[in-house]
Amino acid sequence: MNNFGQSQNGQREHEGGGFYSTPSIAIPAGTVYRPNNLSMLFGIPDYPVAAGERKWFNNANLGDVRKFARPDGWTSIEGQKVYWNFVENTIDANGGLLIGYEVDSLPLVGSGAVSSVVYVVLSSSQPQFHDESFLASSRWRYGETNQVVARVPSSQAVEVGDLVYYESDAVKPASAQTNQTTKALNQSTFAAKFLGVALERSPMGEATDIRVATSGVFEFDTNSNTFVLGTLMGIEELPGRTGVETQKVDVAALAGSIGRVVRREPTASTKVWVSIKSKIIDGGTI
16 A cells, blocks of 8 residues: 555655655666656656565656666657656656656667667656756745646747646736736736746747646745735736736735745845745635
């Protein structure tokens, strides 16, 4: 029986670099293991794990490059999404659990022979954010992100760190919202369909599934101000009230809020740490 999530001997099941779990089936070294079917979290054991054996699984950290056996018929495409097929216990280009993206796609062996392995840069569902540039762009600072995966339509572009909303089974950046007549209306309209913060980008012209953080503490740009703990924050407008920003917040009323300040700023600051709460997933700020 899988006991993921239960404490044992004073240890938490999930720590910063990985997690403890007791799989119900044997897990070969170097293969992908997911503690339960509802979780997007996955780890890769360095050594074989027997069924019923409690072991430590390293998190698949964002940016790590791993090599996997090349399946029959695999066509290498630089940057393509790579999934894990739990039925075949191998990588798959067509679906399953997204584990990352193919890189260095055609290492050659001998005279033009394609390598027997595929190199994958991992994109963990529970990112550790060891890469400082990614940490800065995502705006994530700490806390559980409770990620979901949703589709960005080809008509929209989303960048890492964008505040996004959910409408008609699609994720859209805040800037796509129809401009309202007042700031309060812009904030409350966005808050009512707020999904979270984008952890992956989606370029214009491509319909892409991306991970979105629905909770956690994020650092946002804001208008110069002092802040006390618990201050309600919502989306900010563009200059001239021509629309809304995608990565900037301002003080809001409850109806227009997407989170609360969790780090006081006794002197005026243009940065603020906000604990977000998705309206779509968690019912919004209370």
